[in-house]
Amino acid sequence: MATIIYDLECDFAHRFEGWFRSAEDFDSQHGRHLITCPQCGSSSVRKVPSRINIGSNDQSRTVADTPANGAVSAGKPNTVDVATAFVMAKQVIQALVAHSEDVGERFAEEARKIHYEEAPARAIRGQASPEECEELRDEGIDIVALPNLGPDSSSLN
Secondary structure: OOOOEEEEEOOOOOEEEEOOOOOOOOHHHHHHOOOOOOOOOOOOOEOOOOOOOOOOOOOOOOOOOOOOOOOEEOOOOOOOOHHHHHHHHHHHHHHHHHHHHEOOOOHHHHHHHHHHOOOOOOEEEEEEOOOHHHHHHOOOOOOOOOOOOOHHHHHOO
């Protein structure tokens, strides 16, 4: 299953990414005000042009500052330094955790139900063994392993 990633911005100029199964999925969620800013909770969001231009031949341009005001490497155009990449990864993980349902040990079971349309489509997270993850992938169910954030999802520092 393909994923479309849109750069989004709320009315308060908070920028963030949204991951969707299709353009229609974005339109549907946007129309129902289900997409919210992870910083302020506003559901008044719009698609905006990406700040990152990795494939550019213009060597004078670099990646714009991240929402966390991370720095870019001045010596390497179109690259992000390690500290900025870590901040960006942390923000993505926190957004995924904040916008998904924790199904715990029932992850594989719930993922299958969603995939086979036996349960409502929604973002879920939980625990699964390496064998369960392999079986899900073999069935064509897209999953992503996240680091264990502990009992408090905000503990990723």
